[in-house]
Amino acid sequence: MSAPEASIPRRLWSLSWPVIGLNVLNVLALAVDTAMCGRLPNAEAALTGLGFATQLVFLLMVGMMGLLVGSVALIARAHGAKDRERVDHVLAQSLQLTVILGVVVGVLGNVLAEPTMRLLGARGEALSEGVTYLRPLLAATAFYYLSLFFAGVLRGVGNTQLAFAVALVANLVNVAINYCLILGNLGFPSLGVFGAAIGTVSSQVTSVVLIVVMLRRGAVDALTVRFTPRRIDGALARELWKVGFPAATDLVILNASFLSILGMLGRIDQVAVAAHGIGLRIQALAFVPGLSISQAVGAMVGNALGARRVDEARAVTRAGVALCALVMTALAIPIVLGAQPIVSVFDVPAGTPLERYSIEWIQLLGYGMPIVGVHVALTGMLRGAGATWTSLQINLVTTVVQIPMSWALGFPLGLGAWGVWAAFPISFVLKTVIDVFVYRRGSWARVGTRA
Secondary structure: OOOOHHHHHHHHHHHHHHHHHHHHHHHHHHHHHHHHHHHOOHHHHHHHHHHHHHHHHHHHHHHHHHHHOOOOHHHHHHHHHHOOOHHHHHHHHHHHHHHHEEEHHHEEEEHHHHHHHHHOOOOOHHHHHHHHHHHHHHOOOOHHHHHHHHHHHHHHOOHHHHOOOOOOOOHHHHHHHHHHHOOOOHHHOOOOOHHHHHHHHHHHHHOOOOOOOOHHHHOOOOOOOOOOOOOHHHHHHHHHHHHHHHHHHHHHHHHHHHHHHHHHOOOOOOHHHHHHHHHEEEEEEEHHHHHHHHHHHHHHHHHHOOOOOOOHHHHHHHHHHHHHHHHHHHHHHHHHHHHHHHHOOOOOOOOHHHHHHHOOOOOOHHHHHHHHHHHHHHHHHHHHHOOOOOOOOHHHHHHHHHHHHHHHHOOOOOHHHHHHHHHHHHHHHHHHHHHHHHHHHHHHOOOOOOO
């Protein structure tokens, strides 16, 4: 029998709050980098380089996003069906694939880092700073991917507290190293953006080591981690590909959207690129609660459908939409009203073009947050159900609208950077309208993979 709907919001929140905490900590790691680098003597070049580097890191997440979404969806369904053998098999295979993918992306990323940054429009000192920041991160890509992977599979079996606790420790490591190495405090050398990268990589390594040790000691009954090499299961790999490929392509499309914005901004004013990087840090932090609830919705929908409880999956979705919209609206108000103090945290000089651009971008993000909340909750439903092709189609259609809209508002209509940015929140209105139609049609509840 399905759980009573009245209990679902409580269950959803219980699963969501550690995910929110975890994702806030992950974003804070980047925000700390940005805030401390904003106090360097060459702050504008450093922040511009970080803006380009951040976009490239997002681009390199494509393959891992597909693997992660596929793994979590399959594990959540198997866990909901109480099929422990299936959970263990998917975990072992996905773990191997994560390591392989991380090594490949790390090598290729380092080779292509500088030419890709140039292609994005980085030049001069900003290019040098961006590449300096990227090199250590790319070398440790496997650890970054593993930290995301373990957090995802823990979410899939309903345990979000462990990943949150580990993230607390890892972020303390990040802050401590950043404090010492970015600005040269406590007698350490001032390494600038390179020091920021060392702090981030150290925190990722710490996270992976702690989670592996705890799982190996039996901290989570539902998961058993083994590192014995296994032959790749082709059938499972194809199943992961079937579910994960659309999610990966989804990220490609999202990156195309952001890269188009970055390219347009670079042609308007390089300072707008630096502001874009600051805004992305704020966006990443502000959107965390909604995206975290979305991840919890996906796990609970996967569990419910794995147990053949479609009514519960629908109830989870409704609760997720309500909670996401409420939380994102509550956060949007202080972001819109407090944009200037928020920007000042990054030590941006008052009255400069960088401050003006940053405030414009942050306020636009704030205005769009309530509708984004509804969209991300429904996206979580689709991913949890394995209906990732539907999510991809929605994103493709709306991005095809958003990119020309950014260009039209920014250039022919003469609205500059504000116009380029404005099309981004506007596109979420269209996304949400389509999402609601898909939810009501109900085909998502019949899509997915076997438990």
